[in-house]
Amino acid sequence: MVKEDTRLAALGFRVGTLHRLYLLCMRDSMINMDISVSLIPFLGELYHYDGISQDMLSERVNMDKGSTARAIARLERKGLVRRDENKSNRREKLVRLTAKAIGMREKFFSPLYKMSRIMSKGFSIQKRNQLLESFDSMTENLQCELTRQRRRGRNVPKKHQGVRRRQPVKKGTSG
Template sequence: MHSRATSFGYRISKLHRLVARYIRERMATMGVEQGQVPFLAELFHEDGVPQDVLASRLFIDKGVTARQLARMEQAGLIVRRVNEENKRQKLVFLSDDMHSRRDEFFGHLHALTGQLGHGFSDEERPVALEFLDRMTMNMLASIKPEDGDL
């Protein structure tokens, strides 16, 4: 019998909602919405990424990505420019203001990581991360890839 006591999905869903709430509460001071965090984190890692590549890397629908990036651009978090080498493509860059807030942004994410790992031993942390990575790989293997998925 299927129950919440043995359901990975139930627990991951619950954890996701709690993480989203944590992020909303802390990122609000920066004018950043919870759904914008993965885009900003990816752009801090690599700025000037094509819009469609961002969607693929984050496993987010291209239409949802376009709408979210439009809101982010309007809020002054990012700038989109036409790719001079491929005029059909838009490149996404962090705004100067967002670049200057890197430490604040990652401070919130590091605090989240600390909270999630609170009470874990040094030996348990890498094991927990490996389990999460394995679950991710299991899901990637079970879904049909969309155009542009990496």
């Protein structure tokens, strides 16, 4: 008797596989616009919420602030976004699309819509809507879990909670 491959029964394994395949398929479409697949969520969110704060963008795409800052810097170098100071809170940066980005909106979304059609090929509208509702529920479940973990210990494995991390040795000093 052949033992069932437990990876195939694991939801996380399947979601991960789907995500990697999606990125591979999207890579060629985005390369024509000089956009790496890692920038898709940031640019996509800005098309819907142009002018939001950098922190809010981090939250909306579920990425840490450092990754968001690096992604925005890359989008700035490509001339697609700019960071403006929030006049009511000078410490806050608002991320705005440039005219160049606004001009390529249709070209950006076209392959995303196409990939959605390919992924849901053969699905009835009802089945597609059920799937979207399931994804929304799973997303909410994981966001709640992440919040719970952060409250307990900032998403650090239990064995490392309360342990001070060694500071890196600076160049030119002995440690």
